[in-house]
Amino acid sequence: MGIELRNVTQQVGAETHIYETDLSLEKGGFNVLLGTTQSGKTTLMRLMAGLERPTSGEVWYDGENVTGVPVQKRSVAMVYQAFVNYPNFSVFENIASPLRVARRPRAEIRERVQKISALLKIDSMLDRYPDELSGGQQQRTALARALVKSAELVLLDEPLANLDYKLREEMRDELPKLFEDTGATVVYATSEPLEALMLGGFTATLHEGRIIQYGPTAEIYRNPTSLLSARVFSDPPINTAAVSKRGGRFILTDRVSWPVPDACAYLDDGSYTMGIRPHHLTLDGAVDDAVKIDGTVLVAEISGSESVIRVDVHGNNWVSESHGVHPFEVGDSADLFMKVERCLYFSSGGELLAR
């Protein structure tokens, strides 16, 4: 077993930062903590690292209770959003610093710094100083320093947030590969659902100091157990609306309704909350049993290869996401197609009923 939190809580003064939490992360796995700011991601990491001691509960590592063991005595590396480098050290010395502290022999230091810097593509810059590097190179230097120790537990707290998007895209692709062979258990905090999906591995969705759901990333995305988990793991936001089930149909408005799927046949007639992800409400989905919905465009946001169209649908603020570039003017009308077989249905309490 890798790292385990057993009944952990964290209380600071009158404020609860972490409510009773159990989480067990497999050794060598890539784990994402996904939630907005203040959801508890950083606190969970600090508890795992031993930078904070839990108010109650225990932290276990590799079958051993390490609650209260300080960070210096653990094999932990942490990288923050703001890249921290020593400005008056060269890139080489920045990366070598943890090995110097550990009093490793000179030849070994040189070899390990070479290897990790080549992996991160900064081996041609070892003689430079941090202020001569681009933001991406500085963050790679900070990453290299964290990796060179070969720590068993690597904690990355929104490490790409300060980089421009093209570099972020490359790093998201590279990072999981980088850790694949090291055997390190990685915990990666992010507030961006797309980043979690790109990183893969396992994801825990967090909200206000609680873990809502944990499991393989794509599975958590596709099968949220609650509206809250679906909301945390959806960007653009998941569309929701009240629907009523009556006479074998789900009714959104007078004009928009569809047959109740088999999985929902057991539900009593009445009112429910439906959710549909933006990419299941598209401009080009005029197929089979897709339901047509007309909306008024609030803005079409174009991200390069995708168009995110904010629409007013019968008073609901909804979002449609289509592949390709589809410009619209504010106020245009748009025909959208909803793949109803992808709808999620929730109880009034937000629990998933069926899909």
Next chain:
Amino acid sequence: MAKITLDNIRHSYSADPRDEQDFALKKIDAVWDDGGAYALLGPSGCGKTTLLNIISGLLTPSEGSVLFDDIDVTNTPTGERHIAQVFQFPVVYDTMTVYDNLAFPLRNRGVPEDRIRARVHEIAEMLDLAGMLRRRAAKLTADGKQKISLGRGLVRADVNVIMFDEPLTVIDPHLKWLLRSKLKELHRQVGTTMIYVTHDQTEALTFADRVVVMVDGTVVQVGTPVELFEKPKHTFVGHFIGSPGMNVLPCELSGGRASFAGAVLRTASDATNPGPGVLEIGVRPEYVRFDNDGFPVQVLKVDDLGRYRIVELRREGHSIKMIAGEDERIPSENPRISFDPAHTRIYADGWVVN
């Protein structure tokens, strides 16, 4: 309102530039239409801020001239160019009310109070600030303050151009779309020439009718969002716009036919006479598909992004990315792919071959 002409602009920060590398702007020649919505898009260091400063008059270019409506303003100070600017961080007078903030540029110019009142109310209405005119600016959220910055530009009747420099940086990600919507609506209402500088493709493509893509002090393409996606003129545009970016692969040519790693390709370019230079094939991941009549590849990795999957393929040491639909089957044995000929182009030294 004004048409902006950039006539053979070059700029170097060095007093004695020796070669091309010493120029932050290599050669910019452009005419931007009166009333257009333009974006300058490029990575940091591409020269977009230098160009913005030349248009606003904070910098005098080493060579070339800037014209507003055919009048040379190259040496006209910023204050006389009638430009409004909105920066990353809102510039507001915290102790003043929203009303006084909006009225400030007009009072400075000695406009009578009754006309100021009418104009401020009109602008406040457009920006959804009408209900908070009596409030102190300090009490507003970041997006409210940024609207005041924008309003101070709009309130003047004599503005030639409104320039935005990464104006949504401090706005909460969940609220950005509201301001994006507002900006587009405003541009349509007031019709002032607007220039928006950003390194973020979503900002640029959402705001602008025409996007000016820059890299290394050079404009590599000016086009609509659709053109930049469908017909990148330069491999940099293909790479920078779109996630993942365009595949750029080595290209061989023989007997007027292009091929990649031994696979003959049909392309939208004229392969009989591509001109000199290093040849490459450019094809976006969207236009790669599994095809039994195509050429063989290995599947290296499949990233499930929920709404679609990114499949990383390999052929003779070259990586190719493709987009596969959420429910599309990925062949487990002997996968073969092809490129959509209408969206596959040859590039020579980075520039598209027509």
